[in-house]
Amino acid sequence: MSIRITIFDDNPNMRNSIRMLLSTDFSFEIVGAFGSAMNCLEDIKLTKPSVVLMDLEMPGISGIDAIRLIKKHHPEILILVQTVFEDDDRIYDSIIAGASGYVLKNTLKDNLITAVKELDSGGSPMSPSIARKVLALMQQPLNVNKCRTTDYGLTQREKEVLACVVNGLSHKMIAAELKISYETVRSHMKNIYEKLHVASLTEVVAKAINHNII
Secondary structure, three states: OOEEEEEEOOOHHHHHHHHHHHOOOOOEEEEEEEOOOOOHHHHHHHHOOOEEEEOOOOOOOOHHHHHHHHHHHOOOOEEEEEEOOOOHHHHHHHHHHOOOEEEEHHHHHHHHHHHHHHHHOOOOOEOHHHHHHHHHHHHHHHOOOOOOOOOOOOOHHHHHHHHHHHOOOOHHHHHHHHOOOHHHHHHHHHHHHHHHOOOOHHHHHHHHHHOOOO
């Protein structure tokens, strides 16, 4: 079954570039592309996507506000932020609003297809620099009073994969670092999610730090 994707981006050239890029993979179906999120709920109802690609800076209503609206009415839809912004506030607000992934536009050519597939399979793709910023945000309140180490039954290899995630590495980079296949990384990540009882990359990183797992 194809992954149905709706795109929100006010730059027509960027919308067309994303559409063309995703169209090279037959597992994707581009069901809509809009230059504004003003009518995002109506657009979602019309196109019925499983994945939304959301720009943050748009006229009328911001991408973050659109994420909140979509997640409130359609919590099952997965939202991947694609933006040029790397500031902490936007990253934090996007995640709190309900985004499941955050990738930078200058990495889309190399990483967008993989990111969408990772999102659809239960992951939370982030550009490495974004993952590092998320890590820094999570560390701030935890440095004062760290919790004791908790044993979640992770294998040594799963701990190695988790350490790479905390350091901001993507699945592809982890595979290269540990000299294992991409699919093996995905399998380890699935086990990590289950053992830590988490549903997002942010929760994985937070629990790893908070409970001294690695």
